[in-house]
Amino acid sequence: MSGTKSESSNAVVKYPWWYGGVGGIVACIITHPLDLAKVRLQTAARPKPTLFSMIQRILKNDGPLGLYSGLTASILRQCTYTTARFGCYDFIKENxxxxxxxxxxxxxxxxxxxxxxxxxxVGNPADVVNIRMQNDSAHEPHLRRNYKNAIDGVTRIFKEEGVRKLLTGLGPNLVRGVLMTASQVVSYDVCKHNLVTTFGFDASEKKTHFTASLVAGLVATTICSPADVIKTRIMNAHQHHESTLKVLSSSIRNEGLGFMFRGWLPSFARLGPNTILIFLVVEQLRKYEIGMHQHF
Known part of the structure; x- marks a missing residue:
């Protein structure tokens, strides 16, 4: 991550704040079909489908392009949520x-x-639109929102439902943001440091970045699963307002505590590669100092 200390020097190198956002955009474009399947699984009625059967269902009902439903919202989410959390993390570390x-x-x-x-x-409005767009074709025709793109989605929600609706699920989303960032970037930084200092890995090699990011993906998926499932269900609800407590109690009553880890495999199938791709892209941006006009 930016703002990290060189393994051979005490100097702190400061990299552009937007590196994490670029990594997030590249990762989201590649892994979007897996993210779509994960969201559909988290809101699917019983009997619970598998990851592969869900992908087959999407292909059957919506065709190949259906695997990229809501892509514009996913990209907008990376431009806001991912850029903000990575950028703030780097800024705080550096300063x-x-x-x-x-x-x-x-x-x-x-x-x-x-x-x-x-x-x-920062990313909550884009996340609301993202969840809705990814789930839209799974609804009955009369319940579909049919947003043209992410900007259309944000604009329509603001006009039709009010600004408060753009903050739907903010509580669990804040919790998930805290858990995701803490588990993902801290796991990566600490694991990479230990690989280099304890196991003799080369800090500049891709295998080091891959190993550290794989560990970060496993940790992040497990820790974030409960908040992710609750957030998805709240944002996808058609009722005017579904509180976190109401969704939580209803889900536990109907499905048991295991619902909090529903979709763990597709979550990791998406978050694992997503995490790996983010950090690989960030490390390459750092290596070639993209966007850096001077050394700090």
Whole structure:
């Protein structure tokens, strides 16, 4: 991540704040079909379909292009949510943390939690549209919203339902943003540091980045699953307002505690490659110093 300390030097190198957003956009374009299947699984009625049967269902009902339903909203979400949380995380590391504490979990956790909350707030409107667009074709025709694109979705929600609707699910989204950022970026930074200092990996090699990001993806998927499922159900609801507590109690009553990890496999199938791609892209941007006109 940017703002990290060189393994051979005490100098802190500051990279552009938008690196994480670019990595997120590239990752989301590649992994969007898996994200779509995950969202559909989280809201599907019983009997619970498998990841592959859900993908087959989407292909059968909507065709190949159906696998990219809501792509514009996913990209908008990366431009807001991912860019904000990665950018804030890097900014705080660069400007507030001591240079000798950049690999300390004790310092990185609060830094990542603050960044995740900011990202969750900034990205909430795009996330509402994203969930709705990905689930739209799964509804009966008279319940479909038929947004043309992400901007149309945000505009229509604002006009038809009010600004409060764009903040639907903000609570669980903030929680998820905090959990995701803390588990993802901190796991990556700490794992990469340990691979280099303890196991002799080369900090510049892709296998180091791949291994650290794979671990980060596993940790993030497990920790974020409950908040992710609840957030998806709240944002997809057609009722005027579904509180977090109401959705939680209803889901536990009808499905048991296991519902919180519903769709874990498709979540990891999407988040694992997504996390790997984000960090691989970020590391390449760092390597070639894209967008850097001078060294800091």
């Amino acid at each position: 507030l943390l001591p240079a000798d504490k950049l690999n300390s979990t004790l310092y990185l956790l609060p830094c990542s939690m603050i960044s995740g909350a900011i990202g969750g707030f």
